[in-house]
Amino acid sequence: MKSDMSDLTRKLKPVLAPMSKKEERQAVKSAVEHLIAEIGSGHDLRYRILGAEIRIEKPPRRGDVPDRLIRVLIADYSNQHNLDISVNHKGKVVQSEVLRGLQPAFHPDEIQEAKEFAERDKRVARLAKISGSFASAFASDLALERGRRLVGLHYLAVAKSGEVKPLATLVVDLASGEIVNFRDDKVEGGS
Amino acid sequence: MAAFGDFHLVNGAGWSVYWRILHPVGSGLEVWFADFHGKRVLWRGSQPFAIVPYHRPVAEPPPPEHSYKDGINPMCGGAPFTALKHTAPNSIDPWTSSLFDAAVDTDAVVVDVEPATDFGPAHLTISAKFQCGWYQYVHRWEFDSDGNIHPQVAMGGALNPYSKDKAHVHHMYFRIDLDLDGFPSDVVEIFEHSSFNDPGGDKWKLVPTQGKFLADPATARKWQVRDTKSKNELGQHRAYQIEVPQTAGRDKYSTGDVWVTVYRGDSVQQGEDVGGDCTDKALESVYATGPLDTVNGNDIVLWVVARAHHEPRHNGEEFHHLPYHYEGFSITPRNFEVFREQREPGRGSRKQKPGTRRRPL
Numbered sequence: 124m125k126s127d128m129s130d131l132t133r134k135l136k137p138v139l140a141p142m143s144k145k146e147e148r149q150a151v152k153s154a155v156e157h158l159i160a161e162i163g164s165g166h167d168l169r170y171r172i173l174g175a176e177i178r179i180e181k182p183p184r185r186g187d188v189p190d191r192l193i194r195v196l197i198a199d200y201s202n203q204h205n206l207d208i209s210v211n212h213k214g215k216v217v218q219s220e221v222l223r224g225l226q227p228a229f230h231p232d233e234i235q236e237a238k239e240f241a242e243r244d245k246r247v248a249r250l251a252k253i254s255g256s257f258a259s260a261f262a263s264d265l266a267l268e269r270g271r272r273l274v275g276l277h278y279l280a281v282a283k284s285g286e287v288k289p290l291a292t293l294v295v296d297l298a299s300g301e302i303v304n305f306r307d308d309k310v311e312g313g314s
Numbered sequence: 315m316a317a318f319g320d321f322h323l324v325n326g327a328g329w330s331v332y333w334r335i336l337h338p339v340g341s342g343l344e345v346w347f348a349d350f351h352g353k354r355v356l357w358r359g360s361q362p363f364a365i366v367p368y369h370r371p372v373a374e375p376p377p378p379e380h381s382y383k384d385g386i387n388p389m390c391g392g393a394p395f396t397a398l399k400h401t402a403p404n405s406i407d408p409w410t411s412s413l414f415d416a417a418v419d420t421d422a423v424v425v426d427v428e429p430a431t432d433f434g435p436a437h438l439t440i441s442a443k444f445q446c447g448w449y450q451y452v453h454r455w456e457f458d459s460d461g462n463i464h465p466q467v468a469m470g471g472a473l474n475p476y477s478k479d480k481a482h483v484h485h486m487y488f489r490i491d492l493d494l495d496g497f498p499s500d501v502v503e504i505f506e507h508s509s510f511n512d513p514g515g516d517k518w519k520l521v522p523t524q525g526k527f528l529a530d531p532a533t534a535r536k537w538q539v540r541d542t543k544s545k546n547e548l549g550q551h552r553a554y555q556i557e558v559p560q561t562a563g564r565d566k567y568s569t570g571d572v573w574v575t576v577y578r579g580d581s582v583q584q585g586e587d588v589g590g591d592c593t594d595k596a597l598e599s600v601y602a603t604g605p606l607d608t609v610n611g612n613d614i615v616l617w618v619v620a621r622a623h624h625e626p627r628h629n630g631e632e633f634h635h636l637p638y639h640y641e642g643f644s645i646t647p648r649n650f651e652v653f654r655e656q657r658e659p660g661r662g663s664r665k666q667k668p669g670t671r672r673r674p675l
Binding site for chain 1: 349410447
């Protein structure tokens, strides 16, 4: 059957190949080495890899084949910012910048960690034990003000009737492990 | 192969298209390198964020704006899009449990190739569903054998548990990077129907600068991206048109219908920096700024809003869950190719057969 793919796209096929485990490992390793070199090895560094992904940008001229880069996003809790680092196929860092004012989506491990921090607080621990309770993450505006990695959590519970009842809304600072804002929804917002 | 972020090639209805879900949490369904009959049409299409203001008083979204920014880099109390298994039910259950989260991107996506019928063309459809707070959003891209593209979004899931009766508006933002037979030589034109008296009843005007534009059904307003170099067999410049049938209006949070901008990269200006004030104003003040080259063209990127005002049926049909409600728009070819001879509209597609039409991944 005749392909409907354009010649422009056919030339891109090698660039669009799936990311291999080896390629991902190499990119993450290079990005972390770059981060440590920037900060200094003596610094007490606490960070998390948020993800590694294939990065394609249009080439300067029509018909050229773009470079295949791997983009690594890192949450640097020690310095309270997020880093966007691009690595080429040789493992060389070709671009590195701080994501000022931007908060990439929370990593599932960050949400889990935020819940663990939150449930050290007696008020939240009590809510987490309610039958049918669950937590849902959201983006707190405090993160923009403070430039920190802050995870918003709505605690709610599913009643036997199937109805969902709000319990509390809170914000956890992943750098300090503290709850920085707490709202009792049973009092204020619950329906 | 990565769990998320790889490019997946699919074919059908005369189209060759890659799809991608960049992250399990934080990105939606993207289509890349969409080619029709061997010619590039779209570099990339996505629906990266939504602005959702609520009637007030309401506890959620939080004050002072009571307007969520959902999707990429959520703000104002909003939530990211989380990829669900395509079998996840349309109910509140996928919100309350991670059981329905997609472990790999192919868990989330369904590709349908349907043949032409007596009532329409063949089409290739790529769909995925995402959890976003208590809501579910379906991202769907339909590519027809007549060259049309239909980006769509559906809203489902459950009502706001903090206030089930509160009406709100979903402003869903699409980023459309058309590359007609390659880039960067496209101009944008805007269409107005002013009377039935020709010549001049209908007019196309070149757009000289980037900016924000408003839909206007009274003048049948539409937009066209036209390549200044690539021509069809009759020497006509290839083009694609965008028509936006709005079913809800603009407001102080969603201030336009179409923004004409230029490509500045695939890792920037994806909507991540829009919504800090719980509005879309950064599209106009940051993205859509600067002149356009009306002779040689630019590498044009359009932002388009599809929207729906939702008046909840909280004691009736939406008590348990929200039936999926679809909104979208059309991207239509003009002079992209010449159909001189009558031919089967679904070239490259299967013949119609009775029974199931679904082609699983």
